[in-house]
Amino acid sequence: MTQHFLPGNPPISITLRRSARARRISLRVSRLDGRVSLTLPKGVPEREGLAFVREKEAWVRGQLDQRPDRVRVALGIDLPVEGRLLRLRDGTGRSIRVQDGEMLVPGAADRTAARVQGFLKQIARERLAAASDRYAERLGRKYTRITLRDTRSRWGSCSSAGALMYSWRLVMAPAGVLEYVAAHEVAHLAEMNHSPAFWARVEDIHGPYLEQRRWLRKSGEELHRYRFED
Known part of the structure; x- marks a missing residue:
């Protein structure tokens, strides 16, 4: 598991994982914590996976924008x-x-x-x-x-x-x-x-x-x- 960043405003942290069971490149944005995970099948070059992320940048940022805002529990909420x-x-x-x-x-x-x-x-x-x-x-x-x-x-x-x-x-x-x-x-x-x-x-x-x-x-x-x- 390695960490990469998608440049932009703001930059987005990408967690890259490899899986012997994966059949294709997959990209997931957690709606719980906003973590962006990229999973690569065995043998797929890292640069190909990162290029895939760049192609999907608009989608990734859209998913992050749709996440519910966090609310700190305090008086008045x-x-x-x-x-x-x-x-x-x-x-x-x-x-x-x-x-x-x-x-x-x-x-x-x-x-x-x-x-x-x-x-x-x-x-x-x-x-x-x-x-x-x-x-x-x-x-x-x-x-x-x-x-x-x-x-x-x-x-x-x-x-x-x-x-x-x-x-x-x-x-x-x-x-x-x-x-x-x-x-x-x-x-x-x-x-x-x-x-x-x-x-x-x-x-x-x-x-x-x-x-x-x-x-x-x-x-x-x-x-x-x-x-x-x-």
Whole structure:
């Protein structure tokens, strides 16, 4: 893996990778972090790959321009929680409270992001544990544990040992989306694949899921706009 730069205003960093499995040159712009990746098949000269990037420069810059702006979590911003926007305001007392379309965050302003993140993780754990319990009971299987992470490549996973992992950012999505992801991962306790039998399990324990799945594909990446640390 090597690093190159596409000149211009601004210059664009290009991560070049080689893959023995690749059949053709491919160029990808991550909508999560803006990383531009160029993958070359074995035997394709580096200069040919870089020439390909130059030909696609307008496309690359267009993709970067379409990325949602990042939002630093602080007092005064609107933050999605269970699918609705809450305005972060200065609060009193010791605990965060939600009322009248606002999230009231007490304490020093420079601790707002950390306190809000902790609050969201707490809600996420409660919602995901309840959903996982409910779907596991419907499936007739048991999971071993639940962990929360801030993953970017997936919203959840299920290990062969029955351990469930979820992104805590799911609590920012509409409640039905969190429910779908929980059902999806619990269904893997019975089917460790994405076969028709697996999707039948998801529908059996959850009901129709296409609307929630489409929401994740279309809007899920926007949940990563919100930055809780510098």
